[in-house]
Amino acid sequence: MKLLLTLVVSSLLFIACENNREEVQPAELTAQAGQLVVNCFISPQDTMLTAKVTRSRPVLDNDPLKSVEITNALVQLTNGTQSVTLVYNSQLQYYRASATKMPIRANTTYTLIVHTPDGNQVTAVTNVPQAIPLKTVRLDSALVTEADKSVQKQFSVVCTWQDAGTTTNFYQVQGNIKGVQRELPATASAVNLGVIPFIMTDNSLGLVNNKGVNALLSVSAYLWDKAGITAINKRYRSTAVTVSLLHVNEAYYRYHEAVDRQLQASSNPFAEPVLIPSNIVGGLGCFGSYNRSSSVAKM
Numbered sequence: 049m050k051l052l053l054t055l056v057v058s059s060l061l062f063i064a065c066e067n068n069r070e071e072v073q074p075a076e077l078t079a080q081a082g083q084l085v086v087n088c089f090i091s092p093q094d095t096m097l098t099a100k101v102t103r104s105r106p107v108l109d110n111d112p113l114k115s116v117e118i119t120n121a122l123v124q125l126t127n128g129t130q131s132v133t134l135v136y137n138s139q140l141q142y143y144r145a146s147a148t149k150m151p152i153r154a155n156t157t158y159t160l161i162v163h164t165p166d167g168n169q170v171t172a173v174t175n176v177p178q179a180i181p182l183k184t185v186r187l188d189s190a191l192v193t194e195a196d197k198s199v200q201k202q203f204s205v206v207c208t209w210q211d212a213g214t215t216t217n218f219y220q221v222q223g224n225i226k227g228v229q230r231e232l233p234a235t236a237s238a239v240n241l242g243v244i245p246f247i248m249t250d251n252s253l254g255l256v257n258n259k260g261v262n263a264l265l266s267v268s269a270y271l272w273d274k275a276g277i278t279a280i281n282k283r284y285r286s287t288a289v290t291v292s293l294l295h296v297n298e299a300y301y302r303y304h305e306a307v308d309r310q311l312q313a314s315s316n317p318f319a320e321p322v323l324i325p326s327n328i329v330g331g332l333g334c335f336g337s338y339n340r341s342s343s344v345a346k347m
Contacts, residue, residue, distance in 0.1 A: 172335030218301035300336030
């Protein structure tokens, strides 16, 4: 009797699951129209206003030859009283216009509007943050012992700035070294490495937020070149270290922070998928803004 009852209950559960199951055909997924994807970031330091407009690929659409570029959209940027149209450049594959036609101002709200000939329209809004000056950029050095027991002088840079207020604020810190030379064997001369970027935070994009605390913020970095060799030698005094502080809006920060996490997890098949935030109404992507201040320290 117990066996019969178990079989009846199992059959009912199976039927219930069958009734609730909804089949999704692959053809239905690939037939879905892609959404407009817009990426545009503006700043008072811009010399060109640029925007990238593409179309997303539907699920299961793996056609590598299928173009996602939108080349015939009407892309407009407006501050409410003035507007400019960004024109598509086929070589660069993005829309652009000279910033002289509408200079970007701090504490001003801008609206981005994108129309396509098939009737699609997306919009987005951003308010440009004020510039936050760097308070200090300080170079430091220490003697370190290498694996081969040799002692090298390793340099570091520390920068500080006063946070903008009691609300949560978002920043991106960028740095580069100019005039660095690498020593070669005695039979050859030194080679100038040009401009070397370096990272000052624990993420690859230099993103920082104040977590709502009004305080003096600080980040630092060791100065290494891309090959992992000490980038500054004490005999080269012409070296210049430039640090740039970008005060970014929240949409800019959230978008790039998610992209950074996605890139970090891309090689891990067991990583959780990263949801990329969007502030594009009717589409995908990001319309963000920032304001840059820079300071140079020389050796």
